[in-house]
Amino acid sequence: MNGICPKHVDSVITFVLGGPGSGKGTQCARIVETFGFKHLSAGDLLRKEVVSATEYGTMILDTIREGKIVPSAVTVKLILREMESSDNHKFLIDGFPRSEENRIAFERITGSEPDFVLFFDCPEEEMVKRVLSRNQGRIDDNIDTIKKRLKVFEALNLPVVDHYERRGKLHRINAVGTEDEIFEQVRPVFAACEQTAA
Numbered sequence: 001m002n003g004i005c006p007k008h009v010d011s012v013i014t015f016v017l018g019g020p021g022s023g024k025g026t027q028c029a030r031i032v033e034t035f036g037f038k039h040l041s042a043g044d045l046l047r048k049e050v051v052s053a054t055e056y057g058t059m060i061l062d063t064i065r066e067g068k069i070v071p072s073a074v075t076v077k078l079i080l081r082e083m084e085s086s087d088n089h090k091f092l093i094d095g096f097p098r099s100e101e102n103r104i105a106f107e108r109i110t111g112s113e114p115d116f117v118l119f120f121d122c123p124e125e126e127m128v129k130r131v132l133s134r135n136q137g138r139i140d141d142n143i144d145t146i147k148k149r150l151k152v153f154e155a156l157n158l159p160v161v162d163h164y165e166r167r168g169k170l171h172r173i174n175a176v177g178t179e180d181e182i183f184e185q186v187r188p189v190f191a192a193c194e195q196t197a198a
């Protein structure tokens, strides 16, 4: 049981992890389509703050440009705001937690852990290739920022992956292959979750 807010006391929470360009957003779209989850991309929520020029906008933009991690208090607040305004009770939280600091802040603030965690395991050269050909006008899709993001991913995100592996919550997905091939590894994880809930 999760303690996000009274409305979401019985929510299913899935964290979606993987390096830059590993295909998290692409596969989340498929999961939404097939299993009806609400997709919350931490990166998208942060980028929206930049566009809306909120009090955190400049700090977030500088942090993203440097490939670093925004303070957890800001990111957790944005995620919880979205969850609380949603009537869905199945959440895919994409690109979060990016660090042990993110993870601990989420657990402390919500008193919850994810039900399970997906990790898209992708070689660096494939991630670089995908990000450089993404073409969505992202300020961090350039080789200098990608190199920084990869270092941050290894130093700060892999310990989170290890944590959930030790907790028996991690589903490691081989992120090399076509989108369809990858989704065929993802599908049984969510099908099993539906069976448990039924």
Ligand SMILES: Nc1ncnc2c1ncn2[C@@H]1O[C@H](COP(=O)(O)OP(=O)(O)OP(=O)(O)O)[C@@H](O)[C@H]1O
Binding pocket: 018, 019, 020, 021, 022, 023, 024, 025, 026, 027, 043, 095, 130, 131, 133, 134, 135, 175, 176, 177, 178, 179, 182
């Ligand atoms: N299996 C795949 N094979 C080839 N290209 C892919 C595959 N999956 C996704 N892509 C492409 O790779 C790029 C990165 O994918 P996506 O945006 O889903 O990654 P991400 O993990 O969300 O990255 P980020 O952390 O930077 O947001 C996109 O252009 C996407 O179309």
Ligand SMILES: Nc1ccn([C@H]2C[C@H](O)[C@@H](COP(=O)(O)O)O2)c(=O)n1
Binding pocket: 020, 041, 042, 043, 044, 046, 063, 064, 067, 068, 069, 070, 071, 075, 094, 095, 096, 097, 098, 102, 140, 149
């Ligand atoms: N938990 C998070 C998620 C994202 N960010 C920042 C730093 C990332 O490089 C950038 C883009 O995220 P993505 O769209 O690749 O998931 O957003 C963060 O600071 N904390």
Ligand SMILES: [Mg+2]
Binding pocket: 024, 025, 041, 043, 095
């Ligand atoms: Mg993404």
